[in-house]
Amino acid sequence: MAGASRAPTQENNMNHKASVEQVRVEDLHKSYGDHEVLKGVSLTANSGDVISIIGSSGSGKSTWLRCINFLECPTA
Secondary structure (H helix, E strand, O other), X not given: OOOXXXXXXXXHHHHHHHHOOOEEEEEEEEEEOOEEEEEEEEEEEOOOXXXXXXXXXXXXXXXXXXXXXXXXXXXO
């Protein structure tokens, strides 16, 4: 059958996950003038993890995402 592929086995999935690097953010700080928005935020996420970022309006969720995507420069 053209274009058909075999379903991945559990063993192949485990080997793939072990070979994929994780995302790590350590001690991220971001300030706007004297207003410190992010105060030492850290996160480690492994391959296959599902992450949810929650917080009130103005708590720094979008700023954190912009910093880890290099759209804004962290303060430290």
